[in-house]
Structure formats: structure tokens, C-alpha cells
Amino acid sequence: MNIAKDNSLGGTDVAGLEATARRIRATCVQLAHDGKVGHLGSALSCVDIVLALYHGWLRVTPETADDYHRDRFIFSKGHACTALYAVLVERGFLPVEQLGRYAVRDEPLSDHPCQHALGLLECSSGSLGHGLGIAAGMLYGLGLDRSPARAAVLLSDGECNEGSVWESAMFAAAQKMENLLALVDYNGLQAVGRSDDLMGHTSLEEKFQAFGWGACTIDGNDMGAILKTLKQFPLQPGRPSAIICKTRKGAGVSFMEDKVLWHYRVPSCEDLGSALAELGAKALHMQESDQ
Amino acid sequence: MKLAFVDKLTELAEADPNIMLLTGDLGFQIFDGFIEKHGPRYINVGVAEANMIDTAAGLAHVGRRPVAYSIASFATTRCFEQIKLSVAYAGLPVVIVGAGGGYGYCENGPTHHAGEDLALMCSLPGMTVVAPGDAGEVQQLLSQVMKLSGPAYFRIGRGREPVYHADAPVVLGKARLLQQGERIAVLSTGEIAGQLVEALKICRDQDMSPLAYQYHTVKPFDAETLAHIAERVDAIVTIEEHVPFGGFGAQVACHLSAQSHHPVLKRLSVADEFVLGGPHKDQMRRDYGLDAQGIAETLMALWAAPAAVNTAEGRQ
Incomplete structure (x- = not known):
């Protein structure tokens, strides 16, 4: 595994990152199978976003993880945390061995991200609609110290059902939080329904714009598109930025894609084998010799 | 008690540059003194209590000492999950101040009653729950609460509560x-x-x-x-x-x-x-x-x- 520690934007190897994304996805499937935990479809949809953030936007490394002026990443859609855990391992924030103890009692990588278990996290998550407000508070406090730190928040589209998201969106715009980036993993499926049906087939991009944000919509499973958009941050000067990332739930594994079943379903041994074969990759913590 | 609270907080904020005051669009004019002295450390988040508490939690995550103020019913029931998860679960030193706790806003009707505030706040692990009896207790307890390493709920009256005398000192955690x-x-x-x-x-x-x-x-x-x-x-x-x-x-x-x-x-x-x-x-x-x-x-x-x-x- 190549653990890059250079977060500079220049010379990013998009094809290399796409290959890494396949290994991250394989890790998510392996963790869901081994840990007997669902939410796999939600993890697979956001892998490219999380990977792109850590390779092309977040100014934080394992060495600066305690630095007051680091960029913060709030993983607000906590149920999809296998994607976060895998990327943290890939970036060298966590030892690879910890992946073998996911969702095991008293171990750092819990079912939903818990800051008491894993101090590296900026905050715990699992209940939706909190991350944007927490990030706004962090940025306000950092701003009083004239810190250059920025914050990225990953939300799910279902999370945008929560009124608190819009309370925070209003606040961040009123405070002109140019250092705030919200990314919505718009995979189109919630726990038991299609998000468009539940949100009245209205535009999330237009909603954020109406709240005073700079906003755009991109293909959230296109690594090149995500990296290119991140380079345009902030989307508008003096405003917080929202990138609506249109993704596929279960992205990368054809029989899981766009299927609400895979919000909760735990992959069987057979599912695991099929998924890994299709991805052409092994989990980060599985040796090639295990194949 | 409200004015005693604001005066004391304004005084404490002079010594501690990390103290922040958030309000859910309430406290007309009572915060003018705080704003004059500590302007950027005062935030009116609007009628948005959920965001007020999440924002307060974010401030505490980066080392600030936020005090979140609203009428007690809105400061507790409206944003209970934010208090439970973003503040109490995280163990952050956020002080939630509920004005008119209990039935302070009695004539305003059940929308403004907070007859369950102590029960809700006591149910949260690690939460210190304080209900001073008069302006003197407010001032003495606020100083002690602002030194806690974890969260607290501070129930105050709506105003003009009688002041009483007792020889015993006011010590947090002690009757x-x-x-x-x-x-x-x-x-x-x-x-x-x-x-x-x-x-x-x-x-x-x-x-x-x-x-x-x-x-x-x-x-x-x-x-x-x-x-x-x-x-x-x-x-x-x-x-x-x-x-x-x-x-x-x-x-x-x-x-x-x-x-x-x-x-x-x-x-x-x-x-x-x-x-x-x-x-x-x-x-x-x-x-x-x-x-x-x-x-x-x-x-x-x-x-x-x-x-x-x-x-x-x-x-x-």
C-alpha cells in the first residue's frame, strides 16, 4: 500500500486514486461482511468524495492531526463510516491492523464513529443533522484566532431532510464562512425511500444557493470531477460552499448499485466474493496471498 | 436573576477570553453590556436552537467556553438531541442557560413552560444541573459552573425574584x-x-x-x-x-x-x-x-x- 503524505494539489494521479478507490471499496465490503454491519451502500457511494478530500483538499496529515490550525473533516453521515476508516488507514492516520477489529466491542473503529473510541475523529456522529452546525462553531472559534483552518462536512442527501441542516446553513451564510465546505453525497436513496420523492423533486443546489451559499452539482463518483471542483474552492468569495455530489448508492458493485436493499443488508460470503471479484481489489488489511 | 447572570458572565469574560455567549434571538437589551465589552464573543444565532447548541459544541471543540442562552423551554426541549449528543456525549464544557425555568413564563402558556427541564437535563450522563434561588446564588454558582470541565444546565428565573439571606456559603454540589x-x-x-x-x-x-x-x-x-x-x-x-x-x-x-x-x-x-x-x-x-x-x-x-x-x- 502506498501511503502518500503529501496533500498538495499539484500532480495528483487521478488514475492511481481511482485504483485506490477500488481498494477502499473492497475494504468497505470486507468490513461490512466481517463486522456484520449494514450501511454498505451508503459507504460505497461516498468513497470517491472522502478519498479526494484527503488527497486534494484537507490540509492535515498524521503529523499535524493535533495541530490547532489543521483543516477539520466532519463525517456527518456517520453510518457510512467504513469509507472514512478505510481512507484514514490509507492515508496513514491509523494502523492497518485496526481494520481487522471493526465493530468489535471497546475497539477504536466502532459501528458508528465515536470520538471516545477514536480520538482522531473531530466529533462523534451517527445521528444526522449535527455536523454542519458543529463545523460552523469550530470555524467561528478558529476565526477569532485568525486561523486559516477550513472545515469540510460530508452530509447524506437524506440528512438534508433534517431542519437543523438548514438552521446551520443559514447561520454559516450569515457569518460569511468562506472556509466552510459542505459536500452532499446525493446517492438518491434513503433508508426506505427515494430522496427525490421525499424532498419533493427539488434542487439541493438551488436550496443552498437560496440560503446564501455558493453551490454546484457534480458527478460524485468521478474522481477527476471531484478533484477539479475542490480546486475551485471557495465557489464564491465570502460565502460557504456546497458541492452536491450526485452518486450511486453502492457504487462500484453492480448488484448493489441503486438498490435500497443495500442500505441495511449485510453481505454474505457469496456477496463478498462477487463484490471483490468485480472490484478486482482486496481490502487494505487483506494480504495478496489471501486471495 | 437574568441581570445577575449577565453581569457576572460579562465580568467572568473579562478574565477568560474563551468565554462565548450565544443566544437564540432572546434577551432583548440585556446583553448590551456584554456586546459592548466582548463584541465578537457574542453570537445571536437566530431562532434556531438546534444550531445554537451544535455551534456551541463546535466552539467547545476548539477550546472555547460557550454559554448558550434561551427561554428554558426552547433551550432544553427544542434542542434536546443536540444537548444529548453534541454536548453531553462529547463531554464538552457547554453551559446551557434556561431563563424562566419551570414556570417563569407562566402566563405565556404551555409553549413557554419548562416544567420538565430538570428531568430532561438530569437524565443526561455527566450533566451538572443547577437551579439557583436568587440573584446571589446565580452569581456565586455561575463562577463555579464556568470552571467545570463538562456540560451544565443553569436554570434561572425570569426576573425580579426576591433575594433572601442565609449564612451558609453557596458551594456547587452542596445543599x-x-x-x-x-x-x-x-x-x-x-x-x-x-x-x-x-x-x-x-x-x-x-x-x-x-x-x-x-x-x-x-x-x-x-x-x-x-x-x-x-x-x-x-x-x-x-x-x-x-x-x-x-x-x-x-x-x-x-x-x-x-x-x-x-x-x-x-x-x-x-x-x-x-x-x-x-x-x-x-x-x-x-x-x-x-x-x-x-x-x-x-x-x-x-x-x-x-x-x-x-x-x-x-x-x-
């Missing part, structure tokens, strides 16, 4: 002796202590001297003092402006019930009902026997026959 006495004990929390002090005067005229304490700190509960009281009296009365469940009286009942022998307990509170009709606070207190006269009558009945009182009944 405050209001009056030495015998045979029966009476324990209050929050601003109803002012009515209790008046009730004690009525009792004095009747040559009665109950032991009296103000439990300004509801959690952590001062079980040590309660055990000491329980050894000395035949009956205990608790007084609170709260629903009958989960508040101060319930805590006392919990602790007493763990002992094989304990005094008779009578809990005075608002009944298990929404207070309709928009009564003035004084009228509401009379309706539930929480005014000085009502408290005195309860104490006189107990003084006459402490063991005969059925703890299940009440004025409800």
Missing part, C-alpha cells in the same frame, strides 16, 4: 442550609426558595422550626446531606416548580428509597398536567400549594402529625 431546625425538613430547588423562606417566617410565628435546605445543585445530587437530614427528622418535604416526575423530588425519593428506614416524604410540585389558562405565576403557585402560605400549611400539617402523611397524595 445550602437555610435554617436549622427539628422534626421535619423542607428542601427546595430553584427560585421557589424565595417562597420557602417566607413560609419559614409564617412557621416561626407558629413556634415551628423545620430544618430547611436549598438544593441549588440538583445534579450531582448531594446525597451526603440528605442522609444526614434523614437521620434527624420524621418527615421531609420537597418543593419544586416542575412536573412530579424526574425532577428534584424524584431524586430525593430515589435516594431515600434505597434505605431500609427513612422519613415520610411529601413532594410538592406542579401536577401531571399542562398548566392551562395562562395564570400569573403567583396564582399558579397558589393553585398547587407552592406559594408561601401553601408551603406553610403543608409544613404545619406535617408538624402536627409527621408520620400520618401519605406520600402519594398531595395537592395535585
Whole structure:
């Protein structure tokens, strides 16, 4: 595994990152199978976003993880945390061995991200609609110290059902939080329904714009598109930025894609084998010799 | 209590540059002094209590000491999950200030009543729950609460609460002796202590001297003092402006019930009902026997026959 520690934007190897994304996805499937935990479809949809953030936007490394002026990443859609855990391992924030103890009692990588278990996290998550407000508070406090730190928040589209998201969106715009980036993993499926049906087939991009944000919509499973958009941050000067990332739930594994079943379903041994074969990759913590 | 709170916070903020004040668009003009001295450390988040608490949590994550202020009902029930998860679960030093806690905004109706604030806040692990009785207790307790390493709920009155005197110091986590006495004990929390002090005067005229304490700190509960009281009296009365469940009286009942022998307990509170009709606070207190006269009558009945009182009944 190549653990890059250079977060500079220049010379990013998009094809290399796409290959890494396949290994991250394989890790998510392996963790869901081994840990007997669902939410796999939600993890697979956001892998490219999380990977792109850590390779092309977040100014934080394992060495600066305690630095007051680091960029913060709030993983607000906590149920999809296998994607976060895998990327943290890939970036060298966590030892690879910890992946073998996911969702095991008293171990750092819990079912939903818990800051008491894993101090590296900026905050715990699992209940939706909190991350944007927490990030706004962090940025306000950092701003009083004239810190250059920025914050990225990953939300799910279902999370945008929560009124608190819009309370925070209003606040961040009123405070002109140019250092705030919200990314919505718009995979189109919630726990038991299609998000468009539940949100009245209205535009999330237009909603954020109406709240005073700079906003755009991109293909959230296109690594090149995500990296290119991140380079345009902030989307508008003096405003917080929202990138609506249109993704596929279960992205990368054809029989899981766009299927609400895979919000909760735990992959069987057979599912695991099929998924890994299709991805052409092994989990980060599985040796090639295990194949 | 409101002005005492703001004055003290403004003073504390001069010494501690990390203190922040957030409001959910309430506190008209009372924060002007704070704003003048500490401008950027004051945030009106708007009528958005959920975001107020999440933002306060974010501020605490980066080392600030936020105080989040609103009318008690909006500061607690409206954003309970934010308090539970973003603040209490994270163990962050956020102080939530509920103005008019209990029934301070009585005539405004049930939308503005916070008769369950103590129960809700006490239910959260690690939460310190404080209900001062007058402006003096507000000032002394706020200094102590702002030094805590974890979260706190600070219930204050709506304003113009009577100030009372007691020799005992105001120490967070320790019940405050209001009056030495015998045979029966009476324990209050929050601003109803002012009515209790008046009730004690009525009792004095009747040559009665109950032991009296103000439990300004509801959690952590001062079980040590309660055990000491329980050894000395035949009956205990608790007084609170709260629903009958989960508040101060319930805590006392919990602790007493763990002992094989304990005094008779009578809990005075608002009944298990929404207070309709928009009564003035004084009228509401009379309706539930929480005014000085009502408290005195309860104490006189107990003084006459402490063991005969059925703890299940009440004025409800």
C-alpha cells in the first residue's frame, strides 16, 4: 500500500486514486461482511468524495492531526463510516491492523464513529443533522484566532431532510464562512425511500444557493470531477460552499448499485466474493496471498 | 436573576477570553453590556436552537467556553438531541442557560413552560444541573459552573425574584442550609426558595422550626446531606416548580428509597398536567400549594402529625 503524505494539489494521479478507490471499496465490503454491519451502500457511494478530500483538499496529515490550525473533516453521515476508516488507514492516520477489529466491542473503529473510541475523529456522529452546525462553531472559534483552518462536512442527501441542516446553513451564510465546505453525497436513496420523492423533486443546489451559499452539482463518483471542483474552492468569495455530489448508492458493485436493499443488508460470503471479484481489489488489511 | 447572570458572565469574560455567549434571538437589551465589552464573543444565532447548541459544541471543540442562552423551554426541549449528543456525549464544557425555568413564563402558556427541564437535563450522563434561588446564588454558582470541565444546565428565573439571606456559603454540589431546625425538613430547588423562606417566617410565628435546605445543585445530587437530614427528622418535604416526575423530588425519593428506614416524604410540585389558562405565576403557585402560605400549611400539617402523611397524595 502506498501511503502518500503529501496533500498538495499539484500532480495528483487521478488514475492511481481511482485504483485506490477500488481498494477502499473492497475494504468497505470486507468490513461490512466481517463486522456484520449494514450501511454498505451508503459507504460505497461516498468513497470517491472522502478519498479526494484527503488527497486534494484537507490540509492535515498524521503529523499535524493535533495541530490547532489543521483543516477539520466532519463525517456527518456517520453510518457510512467504513469509507472514512478505510481512507484514514490509507492515508496513514491509523494502523492497518485496526481494520481487522471493526465493530468489535471497546475497539477504536466502532459501528458508528465515536470520538471516545477514536480520538482522531473531530466529533462523534451517527445521528444526522449535527455536523454542519458543529463545523460552523469550530470555524467561528478558529476565526477569532485568525486561523486559516477550513472545515469540510460530508452530509447524506437524506440528512438534508433534517431542519437543523438548514438552521446551520443559514447561520454559516450569515457569518460569511468562506472556509466552510459542505459536500452532499446525493446517492438518491434513503433508508426506505427515494430522496427525490421525499424532498419533493427539488434542487439541493438551488436550496443552498437560496440560503446564501455558493453551490454546484457534480458527478460524485468521478474522481477527476471531484478533484477539479475542490480546486475551485471557495465557489464564491465570502460565502460557504456546497458541492452536491450526485452518486450511486453502492457504487462500484453492480448488484448493489441503486438498490435500497443495500442500505441495511449485510453481505454474505457469496456477496463478498462477487463484490471483490468485480472490484478486482482486496481490502487494505487483506494480504495478496489471501486471495 | 437574568441581570445577575449577565453581569457576572460579562465580568467572568473579562478574565477568560474563551468565554462565548450565544443566544437564540432572546434577551432583548440585556446583553448590551456584554456586546459592548466582548463584541465578537457574542453570537445571536437566530431562532434556531438546534444550531445554537451544535455551534456551541463546535466552539467547545476548539477550546472555547460557550454559554448558550434561551427561554428554558426552547433551550432544553427544542434542542434536546443536540444537548444529548453534541454536548453531553462529547463531554464538552457547554453551559446551557434556561431563563424562566419551570414556570417563569407562566402566563405565556404551555409553549413557554419548562416544567420538565430538570428531568430532561438530569437524565443526561455527566450533566451538572443547577437551579439557583436568587440573584446571589446565580452569581456565586455561575463562577463555579464556568470552571467545570463538562456540560451544565443553569436554570434561572425570569426576573425580579426576591433575594433572601442565609449564612451558609453557596458551594456547587452542596445543599445550602437555610435554617436549622427539628422534626421535619423542607428542601427546595430553584427560585421557589424565595417562597420557602417566607413560609419559614409564617412557621416561626407558629413556634415551628423545620430544618430547611436549598438544593441549588440538583445534579450531582448531594446525597451526603440528605442522609444526614434523614437521620434527624420524621418527615421531609420537597418543593419544586416542575412536573412530579424526574425532577428534584424524584431524586430525593430515589435516594431515600434505597434505605431500609427513612422519613415520610411529601413532594410538592406542579401536577401531571399542562398548566392551562395562562395564570400569573403567583396564582399558579397558589393553585398547587407552592406559594408561601401553601408551603406553610403543608409544613404545619406535617408538624402536627409527621408520620400520618401519605406520600402519594398531595395537592395535585
